[in-house]
Amino acid sequence: MKLTKDGINAFLAFAVISLMLISSWPSTSGTSGDHSISITGYISTWIAGVFFTSWGTNAYSEPKTTESLQLLKEQANPSWLSIPIVWEMPNRTSNLVERSNATVSDERLIQVIQKIKLLGLKIKLHLLCDPQDGVWRAQIEPSNWTEWFDNYRKFVNYYARIAEEYGVQMISIGAELRSTVTHENEWRDTINQTRGIYHGLLTYGANHDSSYKPGEREWDLVKWWDALDYAGIDGYFELTNKTSPTIDELVAGWEKYRGEIQAWQAIHGKPVIMDEIGYKSEEGGSIGLMYKSGIYSSEEQSNCMEAFFRVFRHEEWVAGVFCWGWSYDPNSGGAGDLTILLNNKPAVQILKNWFS
Numbered sequence: 001m002k003l004t005k006d007g008i009n010a011f012l013a014f015a016v017i018s019l020m021l022i023s024s025w026p027s028t029s030g031t032s033g034d035h036s037i038s039i040t041g042y043i044s045t046w047i048a049g050v051f052f053t054s055w056g057t058n059a060y061s062e063p064k065t066t067e068s069l070q071l072l073k074e075q076a077n078p079s080w081l082s083i084p085i086v087w088e089m090p091n092r093t094s095n096l097v098e099r100s101n102a103t104v105s106d107e108r109l110i111q112v113i114q115k116i117k118l119l120g121l122k123i124k125l126h127l128l129c130d131p132q133d134g135v136w137r138a139q140i141e142p143s144n145w146t147e148w149f150d151n152y153r154k155f156v157n158y159y160a161r162i163a164e165e166y167g168v169q170m171i172s173i174g175a176e177l178r179s180t181v182t183h184e185n186e187w188r189d190t191i192n193q194t195r196g197i198y199h200g201l202l203t204y205g206a207n208h209d210s211s212y213k214p215g216e217r218e219w220d221l222v223k224w225w226d227a228l229d230y231a232g233i234d235g236y237f238e239l240t241n242k243t244s245p246t247i248d249e250l251v252a253g254w255e256k257y258r259g260e261i262q263a264w265q266a267i268h269g270k271p272v273i274m275d276e277i278g279y280k281s282e283e284g285g286s287i288g289l290m291y292k293s294g295i296y297s298s299e300e301q302s303n304c305m306e307a308f309f310r311v312f313r314h315e316e317w318v319a320g321v322f323c324w325g326w327s328y329d330p331n332s333g334g335a336g337d338l339t340i341l342l343n344n345k346p347a348v349q350i351l352k353n354w355f356s
Contacts (some may be wrong), residue, residue, distance in 0.1 A: 038048055046313070047273060047320020049080035049124065049353035050342070052116070052330035059104040060112040061328070067332040068343075073119050076342070076351040081116050082124040082172070082322045083109070085220055087155045092135040095147040097155050100132070106162070112328075113166050124170040124322065125159050126205075126275075129177065138178035138207060138218070149186040153193055160198035168200060172275055178218045190225045203230040205275035210238045210288070214260050224269040229318055232275030233261070236289050239307070243283040243293060244300060250286055250307035268341035271319035274312070278324035278340035279304035279331075281347070289340070298334050298346045307349040313354055323351060 038158050050072060054060045072078065082142070086098040116123050129152065142148035156173050163171055173194060174180075183189065191202065209217035225231045237247070239253030265272050279285045281301040284293040312318045326342050327333065333343030342348045 013215075020244035028102055032324050045079070047080050047322070048078050048351075049082055049320060049322035050076055050078045050274070050351065051126070051278075052081045052083060052112070052328065053325045054112075055086070055102055055103045057101060057103065058108065059328070060108045064330060065112060065328045066115060068326070069115055069119060069330050070325045071330050073121070073350045076326070078121065078351070079355070080122045080124060080170075080320070080322070081353075082126045083112065083116075084126045084128055084129060085109070085159060086128045086232070089129065089131045089140065089142075091133040092140045093129045093143050094131070095142045095144050095151060097129055097148065097151040102130075109313045110166060113168060117167065122169045124172060124203075125163055125168055126172045126175065126322075127156060127159060128175055129155065136176075136178050140177070140179055142208065145180075145183060145186065148180075149183070149190065153190050154252050156190060156194055157197055160194045164198045164201060170201040170203065170229075171198065172205050172232060173228075175232075175275065176205060176207040176218070178209070178221070181206070181218060181222045187222075187224050188227055191224070201229040203228055203232040203273055203275060205232040205234045207234050208237045210236075216242040219264060225270050228270065230271045230273045231265065231268060232272040234309075235274040235277040236277065238288045239286040239304065241287060243287075243295075244297065245286055245303070247303045247307055247310075250303055251310055253286065254307055254311040258315075262315070262317060265342050272317060273319050274308075276322060276324050277308060279347075280338055280340050282338040294338070296338060297333070301340075301345065302347040302350050305347050309350070309354040332344055 016237070034233065052069070054065070074166065085104060086100070087097050088102060089096055105300040112271070113123060128137070131140055160171060162168070173190065196203065205216070206219035206222055219231070219233055237257055241249050261272065279301045280289065281296060281298050282293055283295040283297045283300055284291045285297065285300045285303050308321070312321070323342065324340055332342065333341040333345050335340070337345070342351070
């Protein structure tokens with residue numbers, strides 16, 4: 001076949017563009033060492049994430065899900081959505097980790113993955129393990145850690161297979177499991193097994209642990225960040241001790257932690273994701289999720305979000321954020337709702353301002 005000059009030029013242009021695209025994409029295969037991500041490379045595209053939430057076997061029902069997804073894209077302009085998935089333990093000392101009535105069915109999960117992908121958004125599966133006796137997941141104490149980790153790996157690997165098959169870009173392999181994280185070898189085995197199934201990105205969400213001293217927070221206890229692609233923090237930090245703080249006061253509250261987080265990041269070298277942040281639309285929302293005033297305040301929720309972005313959005317070692325959260329029900333949230341939901345609240349405009 002004879003090539004014309006125009007044909008040769010077109011071929012060369014295509015080859016150059018292809019090489020540029022390939023070289024800019026993060027490595028997602030091979031050993032954990034192949035998964036390191038340059039802070040000035042891949043994450044130059046900031047992860048502008050929001051949790052898209054629904055609970056139970058029949059979660060993400062229609063037509064609400066489709067309508068809510070479209071509103072979320074229009075109103076917040078995220079580039080990523082995080083889907084929380086829960087398996088449960090019968091109680092804090094059990095070694096079982098299994099499906100429950102809180103677990104979304106595979107059919108519904110796959111359907112919502114496909115709908116999100118049609119919108120052109122990237123996806124993170126966010127794996128949660130909760131005891132059914134009401135004890136916080138950070139305080140579990142299985143009677144046999146080996147057996148518990150065997151069951152936990154089945155949980156992670158089950159969704160690793162779904163993520164691999166349906167092109168999910170990231171998995172958070174756990175969150176706020178403080179009592180487990182010092183079992184370093186078991187976590188490394190978990191990650192290695194997952195890497196053998198799934199070729200996307202991995203993170204873990206360590207709790208903020210505001211009540212602990214620096215050096216004793218959960219993210220300090222994790223010694224296996226090197227095996228992951230991102231180091232995650234669930235950043236529900238106490239920013240102030242007052243209701244109705246100003247934005248400047250909230251910025252100062254975040255600044256108390258910024259230096260500590262940056263110093264910790266410099267040790268392990270992984271880009272940081274705020275794997276969860278969220279603030280109640282309630283006076284005193286900046287004090288913490290457990291504080292209750294009972295007084296609705298969309299302004300405090302908005303100001304807390306604004307302060308976060310002012311402090312962290314342009315830090316090169318911060319890869320992005322996943323804000324909690326947006327319900328599948330488009331009529332959720334709104335005036336008078338005191339929860340951290342963003343639906344029908346002014347805070348969603350803060351996200352759009354910073355995500356755009």
